[in-house]
Each structure stands twice: as C-alpha cells, then as structure tokens.
Amino acid sequence: MARYKLTLAYDGSNFAGSQKQANARTVQGELEKALQQIGWTGASVLMAGRTDTGVHASGQVAAFDFSEWNQNSEKLIKAINAKLPSDIAIKKLQIAKAEFHPRFDAVSRTYHYRLFYNPIRDPLREKIAWRVRAKFDAEALKECASLFLGKHDFSAYGSKTSPDGTTIRTITKCQWKKKPQGEWQFEVSADAFLYRMVRRMVHVQVSFAQGKCSLKDVRDALSNKKVILPSGLAPAHGLTLVEVEY
Numbered sequence: 001m002a003r004y005k006l007t008l009a010y011d012g013s014n015f016a017g018s019q020k021q022a023n024a025r026t027v028q029g030e031l032e033k034a035l036q037q038i039g040w041t042g043a044s045v046l047m048a049g050r051t052d053t054g055v056h057a058s059g060q061v062a063a064f065d066f067s068e069w070n071q072n073s074e075k076l077i078k079a080i081n082a083k084l085p086s087d088i089a090i091k092k093l094q095i096a097k098a099e100f101h102p103r104f105d106a107v108s109r110t111y112h113y114r115l116f117y118n119p120i121r122d123p124l125r126e127k128i129a130w131r132v133r134a135k136f137d138a139e140a141l142k143e144c145a146s147l148f149l150g151k152h153d154f155s156a157y158g159s160k161t162s163p164d165g166t167t168i169r170t171i172t173k174c175q176w177k178k179k180p181q182g183e184w185q186f187e188v189s190a191d192a193f194l195y196r197m198v199r200r201m202v203h204v205q206v207s208f209a210q211g212k213c214s215l216k217d218v219r220d221a222l223s224n225k226k227v228i229l230p231s232g233l234a235p236a237h238g239l240t241l242v243e244v245e246y
Helices: 027-036 073-083 138-148 197-209 215-221
Strands: 002-010 056-066 088-096 108-117 130-132 150-153 168-179 183-190 239-245
Touching (some): 002 073, 073 088, 108 168, 138 168, 138 183, 138 197, 138 215, 183 197
Parallel strands (some): 056 239, 108 130
Antiparallel strands (some): 002 088, 108 239, 150 168, 168 183
C-alpha cells in the first residue's frame, strides 16, 4: 500500500466547492470517481483544505492510498487525468510517507485574489477576477494590507472551521501587486485560514480604499474591539488557492 500526494488545479466555476457533498458536484467527488475507474477502492481522498463554491485552485493538495498500481507515478498521473473532467487536472504526483496528511501536516497556505476597476462589464476577465464598479485608491489597498501581518484574532474576518477551533491566525505575507491591464492581485500566506477569511479581508480592504471605513476600524477589528465594518464578501470567482507548503 502506497500513499500518494498529488497537486491539483481546477476551475471552480462549476463546482459546489472542493469538499464532497451528497447531492452536488465537487472537486473531491470527481477525483474519487476518477480514481475508482482505475481500480481505487478507498473510502475517501484526503484534502489539504476546503475551497468555497466558485473558488479556483492551482495548488490544492490531496492524498490517497493505492495498492493496485504497479507502474510509475508518471503513468498514474496520465491514467487519472484521462478520467477526470476537463475542469480538473493533476499537476504533480509523488509517493509520500504513510502517515502524511495534506491538511494537518501543512505549515502554510497561499491564496491570490484578482480584481480590477471597470464600470463596464468585461465577461471574459470577470470569470477569474472581481470587477469593482466604483473607483478605489490602489495605494490605500497597499497601506491596509500591512495591518494584517502577524498574529491576530481574525474573528471579524472569518468563521471557525470547527466548533472547537480558534480564530487566531498568523499571516506571514500580505501584499497587493499591480498586474497588466489595470489588474491588482492580493497575495496572502498564513499558517491557516478561517472560513471565507480571504474574501472578507479583500472586501474590507476595497471598502477602505473606497472611503467606506477607516484604517483604525480595520486595525481595531484585529484587536477584537467592537467595530462595525462594511458587510459583505469579495466574490468567490476572484480567489485561487495557489500553494500549500509542508
């Protein structure tokens, strides 16, 4: 019996998230279907983390045990990809330690969020980036991002991932980068993330850059002070899980 670690990329547009659900199309569900077609008989694939409906990935990590494969890893990648739908692909596959767990062994996760300002619809770009309809101050985005660095209570920016979990997280990278065609990319790395945390952070930063809240409000919310921040989330389609580090 060998445990395989694989890196997945997927277009989240037509998935109800990554985690398997009984009556919905999910990344985990499609991966397990593909594995079953090549002889896998396991109960469940292990995933590094859960992505929401509509969220994309270029570096999601999964693991599964397989005793029936007697060829090399390259042929296993080809065999699984041949059975996967066109909106999922395995980028890399390797044999891992028997006790490897993609979620619990992870030390860092990195997400990117893409957005641009345009009052006019841009259907192709809007598939993978948020079109912000009201102008914002890009320099304000950069200033706001620095506040999130370090260890904070992010209860104002996300929900616990388990009933007995903590809302304390440590962010090691948090910055905005300018991209071609007026696009901005938010890059954030942390030991772990709360449910919908990145989308909430992006929404609040854009709200600040549009003058809807103050820098003090953003900072105070990280100190667990009672602050009323603009409600809402950045749309899921602008978010991509790009890397999980071990």
